[in-house]
Amino acid sequence: MDWLERTAKLRQWSRSGTRAPHKPLLLLYALGRFQEDADGALRYSAVEQDLQRLLAEYGPPNRTTPAYPFHHLVSDGVWEVRTDRGPGSPGSGVRDLRETGATGRLSQDLRAALRREPALLGRIARLLLDLHFPPSLHSELCEAAGLELEPAETEGLSTTRRQRDRGMRERVLTAYEYRCAFCGYDGRIGVVPVGLEAAHVRWWAFGGPDDVENGLCLCSLHHKLFDKGVLGVGWGSPRSSEAESGGGHRILVSQRFIGHSPAAREHVTALAGRPLVGPQPGTRPVAAAHRDWHTSQVFHGEPRPATAA
Incomplete structure (x- = not known):
């Protein structure tokens, strides 16, 4: 058959x-x-x-x-x-x-x-x-x-098979109140969020857990750029107003990224140094170990200097 x-x-x-x-x-x-x-x-x-x-x-x-x-x-x-x-x-x-x-x-x-x-x-x-x-x-x-x-290229690898937690997406989106942690995008059709995804900071294929401390709520564009190493998450000393939102986490933008259009500047390069839109109070932000893994294993090159507000 x-x-x-x-x-x-x-x-x-x-x-x-x-x-x-x-x-x-x-x-x-x-x-x-x-x-x-x-x-x-x-x-x-x-x-x-x-x-x-x-x-x-x-x-x-x-x-x-x-x-x-x-x-x-x-x-x-x-x-x-x-x-x-x-x-x-x-x-x-x-x-x-x-x-x-x-x-x-x-x-x-x-x-x-x-x-x-x-x-x-x-x-x-x-x-x-x-x-x-x-x-x-x-x-x-x-x-x-x-x-x-x-993926076809991983078929020959011998790895311990784990089961994904299907509830991670909902937990991460709820923690970030259905807003992109990089740009604040929060679009919906009716009650259904559109273009928002739960991103693993430390990739699941490399031992990243399915929990909120390893997750970011990102819009589709910034999720793709995050996984490509164009964007990352760094740590800086926050002002009091920032501590409540991003908890000291700041957005990294790779110097290797080139974009001359107004859209590329607005949606990517202008993010350099901005504080993250953090999770709601009472929720733990991205764990340092996962953040550091992404910076060393995924993020491309050096980060751009912070952009003036």
Whole structure:
């Protein structure tokens, strides 16, 4: 059976280019949970909120329910549902799924195929991402779904496998009150934050923990520049007004970064020496050990001198 072909042909409602990524999102989430527990089943009432958040952030703008894909994905041969009464989905109604104790999991044949060929999981996931979402969303969507997709160049490395904590993003964004620690950006669509991400200071691949002391809430642009070594976090003696906000942490901008446009100056070079927008009172700021790791292992060259206010 060609599982990639079956994945590419998921039955979806469509009209005039309208997006309907309900089934792909459920399948990505199920693949992530399979990585954690290959024998586990997903009780609808226990995962409904997770699935609803995925739909709210990555689905269409109209209100929808995860009950729809939970029921209808069965018809594609990649998913199965059982209730307290036995095999089979009770329908696509939220109440039906809740009251019957409905649980879902990848189909038996697909689970067997993934056990025989572990690399198949990554190929299915990447196909779903490529078919239904722009590349700019792939990394954060994998994190939100709990998926671990190893880069091709690291396949031969022998490392101890750890499980990411899917709750880190929410904890970090809450700690920083949904504001970018570098520029203060705090955009939302309705109640859903857009363009805000939880950045690891010490990279997870190099032992960085999934906790707030190793995290920064950053906008998408500054997260990318932070991971590229254009931006960093330094330490300086804060004035009293700064101690409350950034706790003495200041933004580093690499001298190697070149940008002549007004946008590059405003969004990057002008940040040099500014205090961080720190976490809310009572929350510990970035730990010195993680900050120092990023400075020595990621940040490029020497920092620019502070820019005049």
